[in-house]
Amino acid sequence: MSSVLLSRPRIIRHRLFHDPSYPTFEELSDTQRAMIAELNDKIAAGRIGFRPISCLCGETEAKVVATVDRYRIRQETVICCSCGLLRSDPLMDDAALDWFYSSDFYRKLYSGEDFIPHTSENFFGMLGTADKRFDIIAEILPDKRFTRVAEIGCGAGWNLYPFFKRGIVTVGCDYSPEMTAFGRTMGMDIRTGSIEQLQDGKCDLVIMSHVLEHMPDPKATIRAADEILEDDGAIYIEVPDLREFCIGTLQSAHVWTFAPDHLCALLRKCGFEAVSVVKRGCHFAAVFQRSAEAETGPNGRYGEIAAMLAKHERRQQLKDMLDSIGLLARVQSVARLLRGR
Numbered sequence: 001m002s003s004v005l006l007s008r009p010r011i012i013r014h015r016l017f018h019d020p021s022y023p024t025f026e027e028l029s030d031t032q033r034a035m036i037a038e039l040n041d042k043i044a045a046g047r048i049g050f051r052p053i054s055c056l057c058g059e060t061e062a063k064v065v066a067t068v069d070r071y072r073i074r075q076e077t078v079i080c081c082s083c084g085l086l087r088s089d090p091l092m093d094d095a096a097l098d099w100f101y102s103s104d105f106y107r108k109l110y111s112g113e114d115f116i117p118h119t120s121e122n123f124f125g126m127l128g129t130a131d132k133r134f135d136i137i138a139e140i141l142p143d144k145r146f147t148r149v150a151e152i153g154c155g156a157g158w159n160l161y162p163f164f165k166r167g168i169v170t171v172g173c174d175y176s177p178e179m180t181a182f183g184r185t186m187g188m189d190i191r192t193g194s195i196e197q198l199q200d201g202k203c204d205l206v207i208m209s210h211v212l213e214h215m216p217d218p219k220a221t222i223r224a225a226d227e228i229l230e231d232d233g234a235i236y237i238e239v240p241d242l243r244e245f246c247i248g249t250l251q252s253a254h255v256w257t258f259a260p261d262h263l264c265a266l267l268r269k270c271g272f273e274a275v276s277v278v279k280r281g282c283h284f285a286a287v288f289q290r291s292a293e294a295e296t297g298p299n300g301r302y303g304e305i306a307a308m309l310a311k312h313e314r315r316q317q318l319k320d321m322l323d324s325i326g327l328l329a330r331v332q333s334v335a336r337l338l339r340g341r
Contacts, residue, residue: 130159133159149169226272236285
């Protein structure tokens with residue numbers, strides 16, 4: 001896999017982004033550590049296929065941001081030298097991705113063994129965040145009356161549940177057999193598979209919460225959503241925010257890391273305009289509706305985003321220096337006190 005990127009220079013050199021033995025900040029169980037080791041062994045042995053991909057803006061030139069993710073999984077992340085969008089390149093091929101998601105390896109790896117098998121406690125524990133998403137949509141579209149809501153990559157249907165309990169028809173799809181089976185026990189129409197499972201009716205709203213960043217071809221996903229959307233329908237998308245970049249941003253399963261400009265440019269190419277963009281901590285959400293606006297993109301943002309990455313690396317180097325002289329914990333404590341004023 002690494003031979004694909006041998007000619008690409010590194011824009012970040014810190015060990016945190018390249019050395020699998022550098023300590024992770026994640027709290028991982030023994031099971032998760034074993035799964036990470038298993039995945040890395042498969043990658044090293046060539047038992048998982050990879051393929052190169054281009055940026056959504058069409059540019060192929062890129063520089064390397066990281067060769068491992070936050071869990072120390074071997075995955076190259078690069079930055080587009082034109083628009084500054086981050087992507088996983090090379091990317092797992094279709095056969096590997098099908099195994100990764102359909103086998104529940106993905107859910108078990110990132111959510112931990114306490115999340116699968118799924119339980120009522122886990123399901124209702126997710127509803128606080130789901131209710132906030134419902135509130136965001138209701139605030140952005142106060143006059144919209146929903147009759148049928150669909151979700152792509154719905155898991156067990158947490159985000160659909162606030163609509164379902166209000167009597168709105170809901171339908172969702174997800175690759176996880178475990179998650180979709182549990183969603184059906186809650187009375188919802190949750191189907192196992194891709195968006196093709198949802199093509200039996202039109203919807204007022206399509207939800208994609210922490211889904212689009214996983215898609216090898218997000219344009220195709222948006223266009224497939226467009227096919228099941230009513231003329232006056234809306235799409236809710238939530239993704240990690242490139243503006244909050246750190247090692248925690250990088251997950252091997254994420255193909256793309258968007259800033260709002262990147263996401264809005266992608267949707268314009270598919271015939272949609274943002275109604276509103278909402279910051280959600282280290283993520284952001286946006287609601288889109290159809291528009292005839294001209295296609296535009298955030299070309300030329302490489303320098304701005306590269307400078308942001310360099311600033312983050314300098315902060316990490318400063319942390320290393322403070323840690324080496326035993327002052328890191330004290331400085332962090334003082335910083336927390338100052339932020340609390």
